[in-house]
Amino acid sequence: MAMDKQQKTVVQLVGVVVLMGGLAWASVPFYDWFCRVTGFGGVTGVAEAGSDRILDETIKVRFDGSKERGMPWEFKPMQREMEVRIGETGLAFYEAYNPTDHPIAGQAAYNVTPYEAGGFFTKIDCFCFTEQVLQPGERVEMPVTFYVDPEIVDDREGQYVHQITLSYTFYEIDLPEEAQAALAQDGKTNLN
Structure with missing residues (x-):
């Protein structure tokens, strides 16, 4: 059974739409992988320990903090900058505060600029590796341990x-399931 020109055009257009949708879906994980491998886009390295080589040269590290629109927390770096020797382990803190009357969960996304430095900025430990849950009125100091390769x-x-x-x-x-379960349990306890 042969297709007429109109059916063939419709099939081709559907094929193009499916292909473009697949490419759009795959672009985010591909870009993430590309940035992690190359350090492009300011993606940092991760290590389990500090550098075994420390140079006499120093580098200035600046810290910046922001929130997604609508995120009710207060969030800021506790120091704006520090100077560290290249290879030396640095420790910086950010402060977060939940001014609301209910728990809020958050996840931090990070970036390093200039982009050329991303592959050389190495985190040993960071609050950004896990989600954070702040209880009502809770204020926390969150550390990031790093070095510049x-x-x-x-x-x-x-x-x-x-x-x-x-x-x-x-x-x-x-909120993570365990935090939701604790809230539900607390609500039942308060009702009794």
Whole structure:
């Protein structure tokens, strides 16, 4: 059974729509993978321990904090900048406060600029690795432990970086199941 021109055009258009939808769906995980592998887009490295090499050269690290529109927390870095020796382990803190009367869960997304520095900025431990739940009125200090990889001084573009900015943006997320269960249990206890 042969298709007429109109049916053939419809089939081709449906094929193009399905292909474009598949490419759009795959673009986010592909871009994430690409950024993690190359350090493009300011994606940082992760390590379990500090660098075994510390240079006499220093680099300035600036800290920035913001929130997604509608996120009710207060969120800010506790210090705006610090100077560390390249390879030295640094420790910085951010502060978050939940001014509401109910628990709120959040997840931090991060970025490093300039982008050339992303692959050399290495986190050992960070509040951004897990979701955070703040109870009503709770204020917390959240640490990030990091170092700047000494290989930055030998990199064609990285050697010209003298200042790095670490930025976090907090987004509200759904409460984890255990927090929802605790709220439900607390509500039953208060009713009795």
